[in-house]
Amino acid sequence: MASLKRKRELASRNPLGTSSAQRRFAADAVNPTRPHLLDYEASTNNTTREHEQGGGRTGMHNHVEEDNDLIDDMAEVVMAVDMREKGTVGCCFYIAREERLSILSDTQYGGKDLIDTLKLEICPTTILTSTRAEEATMGDIQWSGDPFHLPYRIDVRPIQEYGVNSAKAKLAELEIFQLESEQAQFLVPGDGLTQQAEEVIAENAGFSFEKGKILRLGGIVDIENLVSLGCAGAVLTYIQRRRTTNYSDQDNNGTACVVRSVETFFLKGTMIVDTFLLPANADAQQKMSLALRRIKNMRSVMTNLHKGLSSGKGAFGGFKGTIWGTLLNFATHALDLQEAVCEMNWQDMIAFRDRVFNILNVSSLRSVGRIIYQTVDIEDSQEQQRTIIKQGVDRELDLLKDRYNGLDGLLKQVAVDVASTIPEELQIEVNVIYFPQLGFNIAIPYDQRGQAAYTGRNESWEQVFTTENRAYFKDERMREMDEKLGDIYGLICEREIEIAHEIAQNILRYKDMLSTSSDLCGEIDCYLAMAKTADIYKFVRPRMSTENVIRIKGGRHPLQELTVASYIPNDVNIRGGCGPQLPHIENGDAEYPFLDAPSMLLLTGPNFSGKSVYMKQIALIVYLAHIGSFVPAQSAEIGITDKILTRINTPETVSKIQSTFMLDLQQVSLLLRFGTPRSLIIIDEFGKGTDMNDGAGLACGIFEYLLSLGNNKPKVLVATHFHEIFENGFLPERESLAFGHMEVRIDEESADNKEQVTYLYNFKPGRSNQSFGTLYESSAVHCAAMNGVDGSIVERANELVSLLARGQDLVAACARMSKADEAILEEAVSRHYVRDYILQLNPETDGHHMFIQRQVFA
Template sequence: MFRVRSVEMFALFDSMFVNADTLISLQILRSEYHPNGHQRGPSASGAKESLSVYGLFQHLARTPQGKLRLRQIFLRPSTDIDLINTRQNTISFLLRPGNADVLMRLTSELKKIKNMKSAIAHLERGVDIPGRRISVNNNVWASLQRFAAYSLRLRDSLQALPGAEGIPIIRKTTEAIRPLPICQVGELISQTIDFEQSVERGRTAVRHGVDGGLDELKRSYDSMEHFLTNVVARLREELPEWARKYIQNCIFFPQLGFLTVVSLNTETGKGNYDGEGMVDAWERMFAAEGCVYYKNRQMKEMDGHFGDAYCMIIDREIEIIHELTIKVLERQEAIISASDILGELDSLLALAIGCGRYGWVAPQMTTENIIYIEQGRHPLQELVVPSFIPNDCHIVGGPGTQDNEGETAEVEAETRQDSVEHPSTFVLTGPNHSGKSVYLKQAALIVYLAHVGCFVPAAGARIGITDRILTRIATRESVARDESAFSIDLRQVSFAMNFATHRSLVLIDEFGKGTNSMDGAGLVAAVLDHFTSLGPERPKVLAATHFHEIFEGGFLAESPELAFGHMDVRVNFDAPTTEDQVTYLFQLAPGRSISSFGSRCAAMNGVNQAVVERAESIMLMLARNEDLEVVCSRLSGAETRRLEEAEAAARLFLETDIKPPPSSSSSGGKKPADTGHWYQEVLGRLLRPDKPA
């Protein structure tokens, strides 16, 4: 029966705003589907987490409710600085060297705990083995019993931690796990359910001693084999001597009762004996496996005396299990609250284990509108490369005009001082493959992880509260959307321009590449100038571009609010191999890059050398401000000679009076001349005047 347990208010006012573009661009969450569409399923329920930031921690959560809670944490990064600091303090406490053994014990005990919300829901529907894949050892009663045992052990382990009373999640966990009702649930199940017998019978069985009548029925049913042996012996004594050899056995079938088994006559298809010479008639029930099963007087008497013992046992066990269900559901509030708090504890344990495994550090959260990252790293990229070069990131957003009333004078002074020393917009240039996009993403991911309450991959970080992360990085094209690639990029930039505040972080990577280079360069310059000209409301902007003409033309000039940087490279065009001509250092350097080295990147990626050389010659002419139309129309010596020859032939053709071929009368009565052959000879003499006629 559907029942509303409670109604709660839900709001996202204290959460950072992130949209689907941000989640996909930064690889915060990414589902990986089965390549076979038939095995993929109609929904994403069968998908697994691919390489993503959430995937770094998802496998470290041990319980279903812990994985769900962890996903919610990553989907709702908080802007509540107290909540963020609380999570960081919890992770720091759990990562203390003295707590390593307890941490391992907690994770191993959490593996045995399942989500009790689903278990309680199954009990309310009267289902104790939900699904074919669930065995008796893992049914609802076994899950509840393990939950009762291990939740109490977890509570004792948490209370044994020195200093645990100062950690809110541990204090909440010990308070939510109430020993009395949970212990009662475990004892009720242990005293009622016989798990060994349940495994043997393939269904939930009641323990001996719970109900006297049930025990008597079970004793009668268990001794049925010896009893039926005696019944067969007495039955044979009553039968004619010649028929005794055909009586094989007496058997009991649930819902059919007792039956006499007689061997089958293969020639007639009947039983070798069907009650001849007996007063009562033998009723044939069915034949199977070379035997015929009969119901006779003796069998009917036993049916009336013993009844259907098997069904009676099952009915009584169902009644007892129903009574157990009612008693357990009376304590469901204690079970569900303990299960939920253990899921929250499991999610923080996963964060702590991951931060310790990857060597991350705790960032300092502040109300100042700044991002200071020292030796930052990309959490995913550093796992898939032999070595990762860390880089710093220092940007400061505007002080704002609406938040100043609530800020202290000290915070205002610090923010204004920082804004003079560091820009709010940082434009990155450099060759392809030099790490510009990775730099932008790692800065955003460090900010994102800090607001999750997690540690960050850096040597140190000071992160101001950021209300939104807006990106123009990935172009998610689809035939189902009536948009071009460039219109999708424009929509993303428009969204960032309209919704960014002074506390937002905006990432713009290669905007303008989907249209004419002049239009793209103009749009990039205008967008960046828009963000820097917002004054106190300017957001924190990280951008990467290959449009060097906007710098050379002075359309974007360096200022206190706008700074340039580039990813450093070493160039040696005299190197014998193409791969050694450009060496990527992946190191951030001040100032802008002089070139994108696109032709060198093309050569390194297998583009034909002739194409690369032609491209470089055109780029050199552009650098010299030469007119490409004039240069490309200039002819070589061979082409000039061919043009002169063609011009001479054309002039000679125009000067020649071409007469028609002679007629038959003028040829002395001979056969008329071939007209086509005649004109071919004339044209041949014109095109080759030096050849004799």
């Protein structure tokens, strides 16, 4: 009764949403849970034998595993990296969960810093590198911040696996080339045609179509990236080797890698988010959110189904119980999602609605749900961690289960018979127990000597095994029951596994539909998250433009505004070059009136005034617009941007021998090499890590170079404290250069340093209207005072900054004595004068002078 009670409690909680499944997939009544072990107890002095459960083990897992056990190696991320001459870095990585292979472009002069960046961004679980890699590169790959273990596994592969030709051949065989029917066949001239071309059947003629596949490969992958292409070959070889290890030879489904094209997600994303935000769609949006909470990734489930099929049909093997609940949940709630989509008002997004209807195929999803719900006992399967088949599905299985359930009376009668053969004076309890795989056994308790209280009267009693408090025997009756009844529980498990394999094969017919539907659910989930964020935090839909501009009105930093009581929004308007398609033109040309914005915005102003946050918020708004999200602003027009290149923060680590300034130079070098007219470049206080004059000269040179690129000028945001660049006219004003500063209010009459400066965090065009000296004094010194620097140090710093601002000689100023030093010097000079005067007196003739002389020289 305990098991029945537990089953009813589980059903009352409805953990799998079975009410929804019952509504969709009609099924027979579910039978109560069968115990794994039947244990009957008999006493020699009682004619009534008592029934006891739970005295043995079934060999199955008794703990409850979480759904993430389905993941297994689906969380694996394999990254191959190689570095050739001139620091050219190639990289390819494969994400198992998404079945996505990504091939990066070769990067010259990338070096070890780029490898560090790739490791940080990709987060690999396995890194492949070739035997020809330099020792320094290997050392950099093997280093991690934790000295005790690496966050990834390193596998050094032979050079042959990085071959470019073999990589092309492997890539050409991927399933992406079989997704569409062939419209044409590519044959190389001179292949030895012996009949009319229109009569040739290419397969029969023995053509391999290799060159045609390579030709199609070039339309998806840049085959000129030789280093990265070799890395792709190494990744594919690694995956194939893993598949050979993990799957049986019968599993001939091909490689799991799929190279997908990158679609223009941002062009449609904001329109879909806008549709979700319509008031009329609020209820449907809530239904979609509830449905998506119960949906798991089907790609990992499909992989586990393949593994279950390839693992054979041995006893107690097969599929985990949670996999069927995951599939049933997906079918049930995907249908709920499809119904919610039907209820929405899509306005101009009918094409997306139709796409949802086509992918979330109602008939297929109902078939999947019906197959599982009418066949598998979900609750029992989760509890016992294996597949339990419902009553009425298979006649042979039902007979086995009926026989298993009928063991109650049989074991009870056998226990009575065995007890009757044992002398009554022993007064012992006798159990007749059935163990899966071990069969039927007689359990005899130990006596006071720690031995079995009864071992039988003849040689037919054989001790099989012992436990802590019992010995287990077999006699002729137990052997007869083993022979006639067999291992009933094992037979039940084997038959259920066979049925589970049939179910899995039926489900795998819908593999493509389920995987594609899962991807679509993830996409819709992203749109819902963006819509909810836009509604809560008042984001607006950006206008994506083909013009190379960034026009933002009332922009905000999406994270920074959550940390303050009120956030001051700011505007920006910059434009990049027109690229090589237009002749060189200057701003203000009558023929091109749209060129009304600078390409570089240079920010000056005090520390702590908000310059860095201002630049970061612009970069975040550009990024959010490009992933299809609404943006934190009143309005935004964002031109298509290919890269966001920054020199903001330099990560420092003892694993690098470069200085901080060297790392800054490497970052700037990369952004100068890879920047295009469509790029957004952000440089925050470059040059502060070296001599002030050298840093100012390098910064000025970089600014001048970026401004001199003509039509190829990128969009640039710069913050600097090198005011001497402007004071001395090193960076002349021009139409493509605009200045700005963050507004502050200065109270020079305040005696408290902490109250002298009020930061308004409001962007103002032009350079700061305060003098250089006053502004500088009110920034760095003010920050020092705010952070607890001693008042005397702050006061002295103010004096030196004021002298520097007036152009006075700091050496002479620092050599000037303080009032205390002047008093000491005056006292020393007076003593010297008095001593000389007294030495001229005659102490023998004047006793008063003699007394003074003793006091002076004492």
